[in-house]
Amino acid sequence: MFYIFILVYSSPEDLPVSKGQEVEPGSAVKYFTVVWCKASKKKHKTWEGDAVLIVNGKSLTLKDLEGKDIGRGTGYKFKELEKIEEGYTMMIGGKEIEIMGSISPDDFSSGRCFQLGGGGPAISSSSQAAKKCFSNPLKSVYKPSSKENRQNSFQNCKPRHDPCAPNSLVMPRPDKNHQWMFNKNCFPVVDVVIDPHLAYYLRPHQKEGLIFLYECVMGMRVNGRCGAILADEMGLGKTLQCISLLWTLQCQGPYGGKPIIKKTLIVTPGSLVNNWRREFQKWLGSERIKIFTVDQDHKVEEFIKSPLYSVLIISYEMLLRSLDQIKNIKFDLLICDEGHRLKNSAIKTTTALISLACEKRIILTGTPVQNDLQEFFALIDFVNPGILGSLSSFRKIYEEPIIVSRQPSASKEDKELGERRAAELVCFTGLFFLRRTQEVINKYLPPKIENVVFCRPGALQLELYQKLLNSQAVRFCLQGSLENSPHLICIGALKKLCNHPCLLFNSIKEKECSSTWDEHEESSLYEGLLNVFPADYNPLMFTEKESGKLQVLTKLLAVIHELRPTDRVVLVSNYTQTLNILQEVCKRHGYACTRLDGQTPVSQRQQIVDGFNSKYSSDFIFLLSSKAGGVGLNLIGGSHLILYDIDWNPATDIQAMSRVWRDGQKHPVHIYRLLTTGTIEEKIYQRQISKQGLSGAVVDLAKTSEHIQFSVEELKNLFTLHESSHCVTHDLLDCDCAGKREHTGDSLEKFPVSRNCQLGPHHKKSDSLKPLSMSQLKQWKHFSGDQLNLKDPFLDRIRENVSFFFQNITNQNTAAL
Numbered sequence: 001m002f003y004i005f006i007l008v009y010s011s012p013e014d015l016p017v018s019k020g021q022e023v024e025p026g027s028a029v030k031y032f033t034v035v036w037c038k039a040s041k042k043k044h045k046t047w048e049g050d051a052v053l054i055v056n057g058k059s060l061t062l063k064d065l066e067g068k069d070i071g072r073g074t075g076y077k078f079k080e081l082e083k084i085e086e087g088y089t090m091m092i093g094g095k096e097i098e099i100m101g102s103i104s105p106d107d108f109s110s111g112r113c114f115q116l117g118g119g120g121p122a123i124s125s126s127s128q129a130a131k132k133c134f135s136n137p138l139k140s141v142y143k144p145s146s147k148e149n150r151q152n153s154f155q156n157c158k159p160r161h162d163p164c165a166p167n168s169l170v171m172p173r174p175d176k177n178h179q180w181m182f183n184k185n186c187f188p189v190v191d192v193v194i195d196p197h198l199a200y201y202l203r204p205h206q207k208e209g210l211i212f213l214y215e216c217v218m219g220m221r222v223n224g225r226c227g228a229i230l231a232d233e234m235g236l237g238k239t240l241q242c243i244s245l246l247w248t249l250q251c252q253g254p255y256g257g258k259p260i261i262k263k264t265l266i267v268t269p270g271s272l273v274n275n276w277r278r279e280f281q282k283w284l285g286s287e288r289i290k291i292f293t294v295d296q297d298h299k300v301e302e303f304i305k306s307p308l309y310s311v312l313i314i315s316y317e318m319l320l321r322s323l324d325q326i327k328n329i330k331f332d333l334l335i336c337d338e339g340h341r342l343k344n345s346a347i348k349t350t351t352a353l354i355s356l357a358c359e360k361r362i363i364l365t366g367t368p369v370q371n372d373l374q375e376f377f378a379l380i381d382f383v384n385p386g387i388l389g390s391l392s393s394f395r396k397i398y399e400e401p402i403i404v405s406r407q408p409s410a411s412k413e414d415k416e417l418g419e420r421r422a423a424e425l426v427c428f429t430g431l432f433f434l435r436r437t438q439e440v441i442n443k444y445l446p447p448k449i450e451n452v453v454f455c456r457p458g459a460l461q462l463e464l465y466q467k468l469l470n471s472q473a474v475r476f477c478l479q480g481s482l483e484n485s486p487h488l489i490c491i492g493a494l495k496k497l498c499n500h501p502c503l504l505f506n507s508i509k510e511k512e513c514s515s516t517w518d519e520h521e522e523s524s525l526y527e528g529l530l531n532v533f534p535a536d537y538n539p540l541m542f543t544e545k546e547s548g549k550l551q552v553l554t555k556l557l558a559v560i561h562e563l564r565p566t567d568r569v570v571l572v573s574n575y576t577q578t579l580n581i582l583q584e585v586c587k588r589h590g591y592a593c594t595r596l597d598g599q600t601p602v603s604q605r606q607q608i609v610d611g612f613n614s615k616y617s618s619d620f621i622f623l624l625s626s627k628a629g630g631v632g633l634n635l636i637g638g639s640h641l642i643l644y645d646i647d648w649n650p651a652t653d654i655q656a657m658s659r660v661w662r663d664g665q666k667h668p669v670h671i672y673r674l675l676t677t678g679t680i681e682e683k684i685y686q687r688q689i690s691k692q693g694l695s696g697a698v699v700d701l702a703k704t705s706e707h708i709q710f711s712v713e714e715l716k717n718l719f720t721l722h723e724s725s726h727c728v729t730h731d732l733l734d735c736d737c738a739g740k741r742e743h744t745g746d747s748l749e750k751f752p753v754s755r756n757c758q759l760g761p762h763h764k765k766s767d768s769l770k771p772l773s774m775s776q777l778k779q780w781k782h783f784s785g786d787q788l789n790l791k792d793p794f795l796d797r798i799r800e801n802v803s804f805f806f807q808n809i810t811n812q813n814t815a816a817l
């Protein structure tokens with residue numbers, strides 16, 4: 001059956017008109033739905049498809065349901081145009097069309113008239129098409145029982161838990177249509193009640209999230225669609241919400257109490273496989289449910305053979321290796337953790353998962369995914385295949401008008417159409433896409449004291465820094481030809497130097513020995529540098545005072561150890577070589593430490609994390625490589641987090657910080673970001689907090705410095721050392737405080753941050769973990785290091801080597817825990 005839309009606009013002023021369709025004066029734009037076929041003399045026509053006809057004055061445009069123009073015609077007589085109504089046939093661009101009906105103007109501007117494959121939100125009993133889409137959520141689990149069995153079942157049809165008990169959490173009952181579709185055996189409808197043991201712990205947003213997931217996978221939200229995307233910001237407990245859903249569906253169902261699912265597949269990054277096991281254990285103990293995690297010693301075969309297990313947890317990598325076996329298992333629920341990796345539908349992992357027959361699919365992700373509409377499409381299409389039509393129609397109907405409307409050259413009409421389409425997309429996908437921000441959890445978290453600490457560079461660092469800046473390689477970068485420019489090598493050398501001169505020393509020595517020493521740029525960068533080091537310099541015997549940050553770090557560790565002997569510290573760097581230095585420092589001072597970096601076998605990671613989080617741990621320090629250990633890890637055993645170096649991508653640092661300040665943390669959390677004053681580290685920080693850094697989908701963890709384009713102007717700025725400033729970042733803030741802002745004064749300015757959320761203002765509010773902006777930083781407390789009477793005892797101890805501080809306290813009033 002064809003769907004037909006005719007749109008008639010009566011008032012041209014308030015009409016959205018697509019690009020290239022100026023409204024002719026004195027006439028109104030009308031929209032119709034039609035069927036079309038190629039022109040022929042045959043009496044019995046075979047209609048080839050549906051289309052939308054736009055009548056704008058004397059010009060007609062025919063669009064197929066993918067939004068593509070398939071015919072145009074001009075110069076029609078007004079008499080003929082007047083006749084256009086239901087049943088009328090006419091020719092346009094070599095096609096014969098028959099008018100089928102009209103639709104509201106809103107249906108065109110929202111794009112709804114193009115949506116065919118999706119199935120609307122409402123379950124309409126009169127729609128045969130809708131009925132066909134439906135798949136029975138129960139069919140895979142139980143067979144229709146005989147009369148006798150049914151009677152027996154009826155007797156046991158009581159909710160599993162008391163729905164009337166105080167604080168009970170009861171899932172919404174299916175409506176009449178759902179029952180008609182899915183309760184063919186006419187079982188009594190039974191309340192599905194969340195296990196009180198879980199309901200007791202669930203936070204309000206988690207209860208809401210659980211209901212959302214339940215309605216999605218039961219097909220109660222969108223016709224016959226059982227997929228969902230839970231995109232809550234990191235740390236909101238997506239794992240617990242899924243465990244609660246899985247446990248509920250495995251034991252209960254609305255029709256006769258019959259369980260909805262038997263087997264669940266959870267796919268997750270390798271580093272989180274054991275985290276999932278831990279969370280199951282934490283919330284359900286080890287008796288209620290048997291879960292199976294795949295690793296080197298536990299193969300999928302074991303899961304297949306044993307009837308004990310109902311949940312299989314596997315890494316994305318292992319999934320690809322065991323795909324053939326997994327395809328043969330009937331899973332009723334599929335959960336993809338950190339599922340933004342499925343944003344590319346061409347990659348193997350995505351195609352492998354798509355090939356699994358399971359209809360109930362959930363993607364979990366803490367990363368905003370609306371920044372790129374095509375990626376957003378891929379994720380939606382994974383959980384609810386075909387719901388947004390084909391990619392090409394999605395691009396025509398949504399992406400193109402939305403992008404056009406954001407361009408500075410966009411006309412008023414373009415803007416209106418783009419906004420309307422974006423709003424419609426948000427509204428429709430909102431049925432199965434949920435994202436909440438950290439704010440919902442903040443009130444349960446202890447205070448967070450964030451510090452940006454500007455450390456004075458050491459004398460050796462300064463001398464080497466100047467020398468690097470005067471090198472031929474840096475001068476070459478600034479000449480303007482950015483192709484083949486060695487700027488990444490230069491940036492790398494400066495960053496190493498900021499961490500510790502011995503790292504630079506090692507690089508020079510390595511280059512000297514390696515056969516590629518003749519590479520011009522690098523040798524010209526290092527020329528004469530060795531002479532700056534003392535003649536007998538031994539990198540293994542590095543000292544703390546050679547690096548400003550290391551000096552501050554050692555003092556900071558000492559004061560934490562002294563004032564808070566039971567507190568623990570997470571120490572983060574982006575580089576393993578730097579972690580080696582930090583580990584050596586721990587050794588020298590007798591601090592017990594543990595370490596997780598790219599080399600740590602996946603099988604050992606959870607053990608290391610658990611060890612550190614345990615109250616019996618003797619470790620004082622957790623050394624973490626931010627690249628290796630970013631996503632998903634819980635390091636709530638630590639209450640101090642020190643970011644030793646800075647990444648171009650603010651998302652990396654934000655990820656690291658939220659390992660510690662998250663649900664379950666019992667102590668006030670102290671965060672220290674160390675930056676070397678006046679150097680490239682300050683510049684990278686400024687880039688992070690400037691508009692430039694904030695735009696361009698910086699939240700994507702995959703973005704590295706190689707993806708960053710620099711202008712010559714920017715490189716000039718990067719390659720400048722500001723020796724006399726206490727804090728270049730503060731100088732840039734245009735602040736009149738003369739280095740002393742003790743109180744935050746006004747509440748933080750609500751600065752519109754230009755993130756690349758392609759869905760526009762509707763979704764802007766959804767990113768509370770966005771990087772800080774310049775104007776927000778200005779509102780932080782700030783003071784120079786030589787100020788007397790620092791109230792913070794930790795800062796007081798390190799101030800000798802610090803030129804400037806910024807400090808901000810969140811949740812100051814949360815009861816100290």
Ligand SMILES: Nc1ncnc2c1ncn2[C@@H]1O[C@H](COP(=O)(O)OP(=O)(O)OP(=O)(O)O)[C@@H](O)[C@H]1O
Nearest residue numbers: 201202203234235236237238239366632634663664
């Ligand atoms: N209701 C709760 N009460 C106490 N602790 C909770 C609750 N919900 C979750 N947690 C704890 O909060 C921590 C974070 O949860 P989880 O790892 O599921 O977050 P997430 O949403 O998956 O974040 P990420 O995006 O970083 O993976 C875990 O230690 C978890 O056990």
Ligand SMILES: [Mg+2]
Nearest residue numbers: 238239337632
């Ligand atoms: Mg998670």
